[in-house]
Amino acid sequence: MKSRFITFEGIDGAGKSSQIAAAVALIESRGLSVVQTREPGGTPLAEKLRALLLHDAMHLETEAMLMFAARREHLAAVIEPALAGGRWVVSDRFTDATYAYQVGGRGLDEARFAALEQWVHPHLQPDLTLLFDLDPIEAARRLAGTGDAPDRFEREQADFFERVRNAYLRRAAADPARIKIIDAAQTPEAIRREVEGIVLETCFQ
Ligand SMILES: Nc1ncnc2c1ncn2[C@@H]1O[C@H](COP(=O)(O)OP(=O)(O)O)[C@@H](O)[C@H]1O
Numbered sequence: 412m413k414s415r416f417i418t419f420e421g422i423d424g425a426g427k428s429s430q431i432a433a434a435v436a437l438i439e440s441r442g443l444s445v446v447q448t449r450e451p452g453g454t455p456l457a458e459k460l461r462a463l464l465l466h467d468a469m470h471l472e473t474e475a476m477l478m479f480a481a482r483r484e485h486l487a488a489v490i491e492p493a494l495a496g497g498r499w500v501v502s503d504r505f506t507d508a509t510y511a512y513q514v515g516g517r518g519l520d521e522a523r524f525a526a527l528e529q530w531v532h533p534h535l536q537p538d539l540t541l542l543f544d545l546d547p548i549e550a551a552r553r554l555a556g557t558g559d560a561p562d563r564f565e566r567e568q569a570d571f572f573e574r575v576r577n578a579y580l581r582r583a584a585a586d587p588a589r590i591k592i593i594d595a596a597q598t599p600e601a602i603r604r605e606v607e608g609i610v611l612e613t614c615f616q
């Protein structure tokens with residue numbers, strides 16, 4: 412069976428991290444080998460860039476370029492070799508997050524985003540993207556419940572996450588065959604069933 416590249420997206424607190432393990436377990440239960448990874452990060456160097464991105468203030472274009480620098484490393488060291496070797500890749504975020512957060516949330520020029528995407532991965536796109544869609548007020552309530560110290564993105568206000576959410580939905584509308592929208596207000600159990608159904612339907616046909 413052809414290897415697949417699956418990504419999980421959504422605003423902070425939408426509940427995607429909680430569901431990734433279940434999706435990976437489902438794929439592995441079919442006897443397939445899966446690499447579970449995340450962005451920004453996924454390699455030692457990209458994890459160092461992640462620490463800068465999540466905690467240090469910087470110019471918006473620096474932020475966008477560092478996201479793509481981390482991605483370049485991640486593609487070269489992890490994603491491309493895994494797919495070439497027949498392994499599946501499941502990533503917590505990829506380029507749709509840069510569109511949503513840097514273009515939608517922060518106002519990065521769309522042409523600059525498109526140029527970086529074209530530079531870093533002109534041909535590769537995920538085979539399937541699961542977009543966890545949730546009201547930012549509910550997402551903030553969930554995050555507050557974790558008790559974790561918020562990072563530079565999680566400290567943003569609801570209007571920022573409303574722009575991020577809308578940018579994700581625009582990107583999904585532009586590519587409905589790839590990006591499947593999940594109503595993340597459902598119970599974890601209902602979401603797990605929906606995620607499994609979509610993965611089985613789109614990747615195992
Ligand atoms: N469907 C859900 N309903 C209610 N709470 C949820 C749901 N999914 C996740 N949570 C809780 O919300 C918080 C954020 O979830 P998480 O998976 O870390 O979100 P994300 O990775 O999208 O930022 C966690 O405390 C988690 O237990």
Ligand SMILES: Cc1cn([C@H]2C[C@H](O)[C@@H](COP(=O)(O)OP(=O)(O)O)O2)c(=O)[nH]c1=O
Binds near residue numbers: 423449509510513562
């Ligand atoms: C990949 C990526 C992430 N981000 C942001 C979104 C998140 O707020 C943050 C880290 O993502 P994430 O790993 O989902 O955070 P956490 O583990 O705290 O749930 O980086 C961007 O702004 N642009 C990007 O291209």
